[in-house]
Amino acid sequence: MKKSVQNLKVIANVKLNNDHHLLQLHTPDQLENIVPGQFANILADQSQSIFLRRPFSIHAVDYQKNIISILIKEVGEGTRSLSHTPVNSSLNVIFPLGNGFSLPSSSEKVLLVGGGCGVAPLLHLAQVLSKDFNDIYILLGARSAVDLVELNQYAIYGKVFTTTEDGSHGEKGFVTEHSIFGVKLDSFSRIYCCGPEPMMKAVASKAKANSVSCEVSLENTMACGFGVCLCCVTETLQGHKCVCTDGPVFNINQLKWQI
Amino acid sequence: MADLSTIIHNIKLKNPVLTASGTFGYGVEFDDFFDINLLGGFIVKGTTIHPRQGNAYPRMAETSSGMLNAVGLQNAGAQYFATEIYPKLTKYETNVLVNVSGSTIEEYVACAEIINDLDRISGIELNISCPNVKEGGMAFGTSCPSAAAVVSAVRKVYKKTMVVKLSPNVTDIAEIAKAAEGAGADSLSLINTILGMAINAETRKPVLSTITGGLSGPAVKPIALRMVWQVSQAVKIPIIGLGGIMNATDAIEFFLAGASAIQVGTANFIDPLATVKIINGIDNYLNRHKISAISDLIGCLHL
Numbered sequence A: 001m002k003k004s005v006q007n008l009k010v011i012a013n014v015k016l017n018n019d020h021h022l023l024q025l026h027t028p029d030q031l032e033n034i035v036p037g038q039f040a041n042i043l044a045d046q047s048q049s050i051f052l053r054r055p056f057s058i059h060a061v062d063y064q065k066n067i068i069s070i071l072i073k074e075v076g077e078g079t080r081s082l083s084h085t086p087v088n089s090s091l092n093v094i095f096p097l098g099n100g101f102s103l104p105s106s107s108e109k110v111l112l113v114g115g116g117c118g119v120a121p122l123l124h125l126a127q128v129l130s131k132d133f134n135d136i137y138i139l140l141g142a143r144s145a146v147d148l149v150e151l152n153q154y155a156i157y158g159k160v161f162t163t164t165e166d167g168s169h170g171e172k173g174f175v176t177e178h179s180i181f182g183v184k185l186d187s188f189s190r191i192y193c194c195g196p197e198p199m200m201k202a203v204a205s206k207a208k209a210n211s212v213s214c215e216v217s218l219e220n221t222m223a224c225g226f227g228v229c230l231c232c233v234t235e236t237l238q239g240h241k242c243v244c245t246d247g248p249v250f251n252i253n254q255l256k257w258q259i
Numbered sequence B: 001m002a003d004l005s006t007i008i009h010n011i012k013l014k015n016p017v018l019t020a021s022g023t024f025g026y027g028v029e030f031d032d033f034f035d036i037n038l039l040g041g042f043i044v045k046g047t048t049i050h051p052r053q054g055n056a057y058p059r060m061a062e063t064s065s066g067m068l069n070a071v072g073l074q075n076a077g078a079q080y081f082a083t084e085i086y087p088k089l090t091k092y093e094t095n096v097l098v099n100v101s102g103s104t105i106e107e108y109v110a111c112a113e114i115i116n117d118l119d120r121i122s123g124i125e126l127n128i129s130c131p132n133v134k135e136g137g138m139a140f141g142t143s144c145p146s147a148a149a150v151v152s153a154v155r156k157v158y159k160k161t162m163v164v165k166l167s168p169n170v171t172d173i174a175e176i177a178k179a180a181e182g183a184g185a186d187s188l189s190l191i192n193t194i195l196g197m198a199i200n201a202e203t204r205k206p207v208l209s210t211i212t213g214g215l216s217g218p219a220v221k222p223i224a225l226r227m228v229w230q231v232s233q234a235v236k237i238p239i240i241g242l243g244g245i246m247n248a249t250d251a252i253e254f255f256l257a258g259a260s261a262i263q264v265g266t267a268n269f270i271d272p273l274a275t276v277k278i279i280n281g282i283d284n285y286l287n288r289h290k291i292s293a294i295s296d297l298i299g300c301l302h303l
Ligand SMILES: Cc1cc2nc3c(=O)[nH]c(=O)nc-3n(C[C@H](O)[C@H](O)[C@H](O)COP(=O)(O)OP(=O)(O)OC[C@H]3O[C@@H](n4cnc5c(N)ncnc54)[C@H](O)[C@@H]3O)c2cc1C
Pocket: A039, A054, A055, A056, A057, A058, A071, A072, A073, A074, A075, A076, A077, A078, A079, A080, A117, A120, A121, A218, A219, A220, A221, A222, A248
């Protein structure tokens, strides 16, 4: 789908827990082919400290109703303001942006790993992968059971596994300590990963050790989101690449991570 | 519809709205958003004779009503521009200018020579004001003799319109402006970014990899306006004003201060359609004030 600037109507704003909100945004236009992993750059109410847009992964897409969903975790003023957008008001959104995850051409066994708010793009990914009859394993990690949001949604598309740091849900520990990594990781043909960078690096190193193809979604700070400011670069084997246009999804073999 | 046309030396602009280098990519990135032929013209990214990787990440810090950047002139080099990018720009009917930078006078000259051979490029904007590179860049723009030296050296090889982009990081911008005019500049653009800094109090670290960077956005507008005003009193060549322009009212203020055209920079990041809205807004302003041509507004500040 061509990128555009649109005023999207907020048709639902659901508080999922203390700091997560799910926003549903409606466009009057017909949505076409949004690739999982692509993101939207959203204008929050301007204030002295909020000047630039805020990027968010596209969390789910409903092509029948022309709705995109955004999962927002409050971390600062911008996310706080967006989390409290009233229903029926509108948000100015540039979307879809970025490259998105690469998808298998035939049915495969795949592992999706998400930590913290990095789970956001994985729901849309699972949605799309399930249409092509892939065997989908979804591993989600959080601090505590309350931080694991929308598990029932993920369960529609695949087998869900969890870890929590306090042991309140699933296995106790970090996501990378889950038993799924203990054995037979190479039975997966791909790993998709999104979350805090140290976690993605840990997953990437396990994928690399087992020769499993692995894609990660990066969250560098951005000014424009569509490739003109060159502020969001990451180091790759081909030099600096923009996370907003060449990414946010990169194959770990492209990155210069010490893993 | 008022007459929005304006002239910068030999370049006739159908309207006075250009885009600022480093904030508009190569134009093509905006094709999905609007027809960029609607612009008076656009200025492409800073180009240097040798390819540059730019500075390490993080390169950006959001600040009160603005942002700091430390991109450091990342570009693939003038030859790559000429063979790979320029052919994609010839589809545009509007004016395209190339922002030229370098670490030494020889590098500026070599880069300008390559651009001189490209027919569809209306002019160059000589960037003697980039705060984000270790050598050259801003250093040329902060003293009169070095500004004059680089401008006159490029003047010898560049035949079309040469705009010289001034740094605000100086004590007396009017002096530098006169030096550039004396050395052969056809027009002056100002301002480039203002040297600034951001610190993360929690981590006690600078936000930018380069520690300092260039401030842009509405936070710099009063400084930019003051400098355009001062320079307009000091030189005869046309001035292109920029710095924090977000809407048509901001643009009008720059015309009143003496700018013959304006550039929109950081505003493109927040609203990719900002330039078109500004063009329409200028037209509305002129109609509302019963002014038939933008030329009747330039430098017409009531004192
Ligand atoms: C491609 C992409 C996709 C994203 N997807 C989502 C998503 O689906 N849901 C979601 O809640 N968030 C997502 N983010 C992160 C989100 O954009 C930031 O949390 C938001 O910009 C912070 O704005 P703020 O004003 O609330 O916080 P600020 O006041 O700007 O910052 C508050 C704190 O958060 C940190 N921070 C700011 N921006 C980022 C960032 N990009 N990455 C990591 N830390 C940051 C700051 O260093 C600071 O400590 C994504 C970011 C990118 C680049």
